[in-house]
Every structure is written in C-alpha cells, then in structure tokens.
Amino acid sequence: MGESNNNASLAACFELNGNTATCSGHWTVHQLAQLESQLARTRWPAGPVRFELNGIQRMDTGGAWLLQRLLMKLERERHTVETHGLRPEAAGMLQLVQSTGMAPDVVPRQTRAGMLEALGRRSLKTASRGIGLLAFIGEMGAAWLRQIRHPRHIRWREIALALGEAGHKAIGIVGLLAFLLGIVIAYQGGVQLRQYGASLFIADLVGLSMVRELAPMITAIIVAGRTGSAYTAQIGTMQVTEEVDALRSMGIPPMDMLVLPKLLALVIALPLLTVFADIMGILGGMVMSAVQLDIAFSTYIERIGVAVSVKSYLVGLGKAPVFAAIIATIGCYQGFQVVGSAESVGRRTTISVVHSILAVIVVDAGFSVAFSRMGI
C-alpha cells in the first residue's frame, strides 16, 4: 500500500534552531505521539522564541491543542513568543482551541481519599450493604406472609417455570459431578482401606461423606453458579432497562413477581437435586469399588444400608432448603443492587456467586459444629 511512505510525508515535524522553532507536516491527532515526546525532551534557550508555522499543512484540534499548550508553557516560563505564517485554516483551529479557555490545569482530577477516610467509607458501605440485605430479607418475609394470607396471589406459573429452569435443567450436570465425586472418594479411600484389610468399609466412607456433607454442598455450589448467577443477571438487566419500574408502575410488586417464585422454586428444587446427587455419588463409589476392590454390587449396597442411617440422610438433606434460601436471597438481592449499566450487571453477578458459595460453606461449617454439639 506504500502506507509507510505516506506516513513519513504526513508526519508532524518540529525543529529548533537557536531561537527559531520550525513546525511542519500534518499536526493531526494520529501523528502527535512522537511530537509530544520530542517536545517534552526539547530544551528551550533563554530569551524570545520565534515560531515558523507555514510548513504546517493540516492541523486538527489535537494538533492545535499541542501547539497552544506549548505556547502557554513558554509564556509561563517568561519567554517572549512570536508566531509566523500559520495558514488560515490552521489559525482558525488554533483560535477555536484558544476560545475554549482550555488549560492543562483545567483537567479535573479524581481526588483520592486518605487511608483513614477510605477505610471509613468502606466500613460504612459494608455496613449499609448488610443492613440492605437485612431489609431485603424482611421485605421478602412480609411479601411471603401476604401471599400466604391470599393464596390467590401465588404465581404458580412463574414457580413452575423457575422450577424447570433451576431443577430439571440442572439434573445432568449435578448427576455427572456427584458421580465423579463418588468415584474420586472411592478411589482415594480404597487405596488406604485396602492396606488395613478393611475394603468393605469403602461403602461407609462414600455413603456417609456423600450423604451428610458432599452431595448437599456440591449441589448447592453448582446451583449457586448456575441459577444464582442467572437470577442476578436477569433481575439486574431488568433493573437497567427499567422493567422493574414498569412492574411497579403497573401495581405488580417486583417481590411477588421476581423474587418469591424463584425462592420457592429453589427451595423445592435443591433438596430434590441433592437426593439425586446422593444416589449418583453412591453409584459412582459402587462402580469404583467393584473395579478397584472387587466388591460385588450386592455387598456394597447391603453395607450402605447398614452404614448410612436415616438420621445421617436427613441431616444432609435438611441443609439443602437452607442453602437454597441463601442462594436465592443473595442472587435476587444482588440483582436489585444493579444501577445503571451493563458493567454493573457483570460485577453484581460475580459478587452474587462468590457471596452465595461463601455463605453456603460458612453455614455448612456452622451446621457441623451445631450437630456435633447436639451429638447427632
């Protein structure tokens, strides 16, 4: 294309000879970078400076600003500046730039708060978020009570849709991951147990760990990543496009329409998914024990029946609705926290997933402590 040649002839040039500065070429925004660094390096002689500008063939606002900035700098340093030969169009551009009254110190700067101030602001923000979440939970409870008193207002259609989305469509991935988890535990545990001749206890290991801890947890984590994030993104986008306000203006409480069906659907779906994850995890362990430890399927299942009590099963399953409530609440709350733009939707979605997984694990640890105190 011969573009490099072109660029050379287009380039913006500047030369300082004694007290005379000669400028030429195209002083346009694409050519300014080199010129800028050259000007920054230039040492100006004392006394008056004369600018020969008739070599400037083109000048846009960027070029005019660079020149104006230079002139202002020299004048501030008490040089006498003379300019000569600027072509009329370029002179018009320079005049335009001068007429805006622009100066380098006009550029506003983001004021950075001091460390103490930043700490204070962040604490306040965190506190207000916590209060916001509490208020949201309160509002949700109030809306829920209202619906219980007027069951006509329960939105069965939305609940069914959310149930399909959060439950039915998640079966595949939950089942696969639980199955693989069962395989991994059986493999790792089998190696150790065989050394002690206690291979059969692999059923205890897989069964108890899956049913009590791992199945509820892994299901909750998958659902937080899959469904909690979708809740935040959906409500957040509706917030940006003013759909939430549209609902309000029609006299439909967003809580009833957007939050409660999701909450209810997830509270139903997560325990069901957990049961499925229990089964798949134990199946995974069964396959691995047969392959690695030569334990027959029938022996394994018999042992599971002895090892996993109904109590342990219910302890694991009982955690699922709590996890579901946490995930749905955080997901919806973060959705309503979106303000303004697409970027905010992305940030809130990330926060929603991180917070719900964190909360699920913390609450799970709390459950463990509580159960061991109670001797369950």
Place this chain on the structure above:
Amino acid sequence: MSAGPTAQALAPSVVTVRDLTMCYGRKVIHEHLDLELHQGEILAIVGGSGSGKTTLLREMALLQQPSSGTLQVLGQEVAGLDEAQILHLQRRIGVLFQNGALFGGLNVLENIGAPLGEHTAMSNTLIKEIACLKLALVGLKPLDGLLYPSQLSGGMRKRVALARAIALDPELLFLDEPTSGLDPLSADAFDELVLDLKATLDPTIVLVTHDMDTLWRVADRVVLLGDGRLIAEGSMRDLARSQDPAVVRFFHSPRGRAAQASA
C-alpha cells in the same frame, strides 16, 4: 445557509451509494438506492419508522454489510476491503449513537479519551487534556468529566457521545437521531452545537432524524425514504414545495407545518 446545489455539485463525493439493497431473508429493508454525499454538506435522512433510515446509516458507517450494490466511503470501495482496512477507515468516521452508547464503566473523560488511547501513543496526560478540550467544544464543564454515564441527564449524555464521536476529528460524522429524547430547549441547543461544530471542524455530516425543526435549521439537503425506496431528495424548501403525495404527507403534517412556520 445552504451552500446551494451548484457548490455541492462541484465538491468531491465523500460517500457514493449505487444500487444498494439490504434484505434480511425475504424482508427487504431497502432496495436499489442511489445516493451521493458531497464533502462539507449536512445531509439528513428522513422517513417513517421502519423505512430503513438507520440501516442505511449503519451501512454507510461500515457497521453493517449491504446485501448487494456498491458503496464508496471516503474514496474507497468498501466491498474490496479486508477487516484491517475497514478498521482503518472507521477511524476517519465518527458515529453518535441514538442512546449515546457510552461505556458505563468509564467516566466521561475516559469515554472521550477511549478512541485516542486506542489509536494513538500519546501520553495519558495529553489524552485527558484533549478529552477535556472536546468536552469544552460540546459545551460541558471540565468537572463534568468525572461523572459516570449513569449520572448524566439525557442532554448531557448526547453531548458527551458527540464529544466522543469527534475525538479523532473525523472527516465524516454520522448522527443517529441526535435530538430524540431531548426537551425542545435542549434540542435547539443541540442543533446549534451541530452547526457550530460544522463551522469549526468542517466534517461532512449525515444525520437521521424525525425532528422537523432540526431538518429546517441544520440540514443542507434532505433525503426522504419510504417503502425501502428513495422517494424524494432536495433542500427543505424544495421538498416543502413538492406536489408528490408521499412528500406532502410527510412534510405537511401539523408538526411539519409548525416547524416550517418557525423556520
């Protein structure tokens, strides 16, 4: 204020549209359009909703590929260009999108500086200064530069979007519904601003609008689209005198009359 037809005929062509057709599947947006855009003029594209105005603007701004026909932009045949060449050409074009399309995660100065930072190697300080200068050119205060798009009013949003569109001093400027959603006073002020920019930076401007006042005040030449065809073309004065029923229907609505009376 119009330069007159003779002056325009002499000016070189910036965009040439020949036999341009755009269709999605069977749905024809426009077909067999011929249009010439001369250097330094302000051309307005008008037409009812769904007449393909915005699509035509997007094709001319190289944001969308036409289905068939030839399109020349800034002296280059668009069909033969590869992606890099198109990007290079797009740097000489500025677009003001209807809703501003400002980046929500960046403040005003960063929004205006975004094309400068992307396409030049200037220092951050100089970019900020040039962005601030553009902000002054569209009539905003330097301190507005620290606001985020979600904090701007409709009128300010349009001004910032215009400042970003002219960040690289484009030769060709597209304005999609520049005054939509503005109150009459802000719309008047925005028309004034467009004329000011035209006088100082002298880009060639294409604007899509429904605003009759803008048509009377700003446009040198008006193109009326309807049913995917070019129905009429000429200055507002010519079109106002036209006897063509489609033109009469469009320009002699009560709104059209009011705008004409005040022009």
